[in-house]
Amino acid sequence: MIVTLTANPSLDRTVEIPGELSRGTVIRASRSVADPGGKGVNIARALSVSGVEAVAVLPGDDGDPVLAGLAEADVRYANLSTGYPIRTNVTIAEPDGTTTKINAPGEPFDAVAQQELTRLLIQEAKGCSWLVLAGSLPPGVPSDYYAVVSRAVREGLGEDAPRMAVDTSGAALRDTLNGQDGLPNLIKPNSEELAELVGRPGDWEVLENDPELTARTARELVERGVESVLATLGAKGAVLVTAEGAWHAQHAPIRARSTVGAGDCSLAGYLLAHEGGKSPQDCLVQAVAHGSAAASLPGTQVPTLAQTTPEAVTVEELA
Numbered sequence: 001m002i003v004t005l006t007a008n009p010s011l012d013r014t015v016e017i018p019g020e021l022s023r024g025t026v027i028r029a030s031r032s033v034a035d036p037g038g039k040g041v042n043i044a045r046a047l048s049v050s051g052v053e054a055v056a057v058l059p060g061d062d063g064d065p066v067l068a069g070l071a072e073a074d075v076r077y078a079n080l081s082t083g084y085p086i087r088t089n090v091t092i093a094e095p096d097g098t099t100t101k102i103n104a105p106g107e108p109f110d111a112v113a114q115q116e117l118t119r120l121l122i123q124e125a126k127g128c129s130w131l132v133l134a135g136s137l138p139p140g141v142p143s144d145y146y147a148v149v150s151r152a153v154r155e156g157l158g159e160d161a162p163r164m165a166v167d168t169s170g171a172a173l174r175d176t177l178n179g180q181d182g183l184p185n186l187i188k189p190n191s192e193e194l195a196e197l198v199g200r201p202g203d204w205e206v207l208e209n210d211p212e213l214t215a216r217t218a219r220e221l222v223e224r225g226v227e228s229v230l231a232t233l234g235a236k237g238a239v240l241v242t243a244e245g246a247w248h249a250q251h252a253p254i255r256a257r258s259t260v261g262a263g264d265c266s267l268a269g270y271l272l273a274h275e276g277g278k279s280p281q282d283c284l285v286q287a288v289a290h291g292s293a294a295a296s297l298p299g300t301q302v303p304t305l306a307q308t309t310p311e312a313v314t315v316e317e318l319a
C-alpha cells in the first residue's frame with residue numbers, strides 16, 4: 001500500500017477556452033470541470049484507478065467537495081478536520097495545450113494542526129511500502145515540515161518505516177534535503193526544481209533540453225545520499241539516476257491537452273512499477289508512459305494503466 005500526504009490540497013477547477021487566452025476580456029469557456037487535487041491527492045488517484053492500494057492523507061472537512069470527489073472516485077483518504085474549505089486552484093487551458101495556472105495559497109495551518117496531521121499520517125502509514133510527501137506547504141508551516149514528518153514517521157514506525165518519496169519545490173524541497181535524519185529514498189524534481197536545488201536556477205531550460213546534463217546534475221544529489229532522483233523534463237521525458245546508473249526515457253510525440261498533474265502521474269507510474277518489482281529502467285518507462293498519458297487527457301484527469309503506452313517509450317542508458 002502507498003500513502004500520500006498532501007499538506008495543501010486543492011479543488012482543481014479547469015476552464016477550457018475556445019481560443020488563445022486574451023487578457024482583459026470576457027471569455028466564454030467551452031468546458032469547466034473540477035477535480036480533487038494537490039500533488040499527493042493526484043498520485044493517490046492515479047494509483048487507485050490502476051488498482052494499487054493507496055490512501056491520501058490531507059487536511060479537509062467532511063463534506064468538502066475535494067473529499068466528496070475522492071469518495072466518488074473510490075479513492076481512500078484520511079482527513080484532518082480544519083473548519084475551513086480546501087483552496088481552489090484554477091487552470092485556463094487553451095486549445096493548443098497551453099495552460100495558465102493560478103494557485104491559491106491555502107489557509108494558515110498552525111503548529112497544533114501540523115502535529116495532528118503528522119500523527120494521523122503515522123497511523124495511516126503503518127504497514128505501507130511507500131510514503132509520498134507532496135506539494136506546497138500552506139502558510140504557517142515551516143519549510144522543513146517534510147523533514148520533521150519523515151523523522152517522526154521513522155521514529156514512530158522504527159524498522160517498519162516505509163520508503164519515502166518527496167515531490168515538492170522551493171524551500172520545502174531544499175529543507176527536506178538539508179534534514180539531519182536521513183534523506184528521502186526518491187525525489188521527483190522537474191528541471192526548474194532541480195536547477196534551483198543545486199544552486200543554479202538559471203540553468204533550468206538547458207537541463208530541460210539536455211538529458212545528459214540533467215543526469216550529471218541529479219547525480220550530485222545521489223552523491224549527497226538520495227537513493228534515486230526521477231527528474232521530469234516535460235516533452236523531453238524523464239531521467240532516472242541511482243547509484244547503479246542513469247537512464248533517459250522519452251515517449252513518442254503526443255497531442256498535449258493539459259500538462260497539469262502530469263508530473264504527479266509520472267511519479268505514480270514509477271511507484272506502480274516499483275510495487276510490481278520492476279527494474280529501474282522499467283520504472284522509468286512507466287513513469288514517462290503515465291506522464292504522457294496524463295498530458296493527453298483534459299484537466300487533471302488521471303490515466304488508468306491501460307490508457308498508458310509504455311511500448312511508445314524509448315529508453316537509453318546514460319554514461
Ligand SMILES: O=P(O)(O)OC[C@@]1(O)O[C@H](CO)[C@@H](O)[C@@H]1O
Pocket residue numbers: 008010012036037038039042089103135136137260261262263264300
Ligand atoms: O500549489 P502546489 O501545492 O505546489 O501545487 C498544487 C497543484 O498545482 O499541483 C497539482 C499538479 O501537480 C494540482 O493538482 C494542484 O493544483
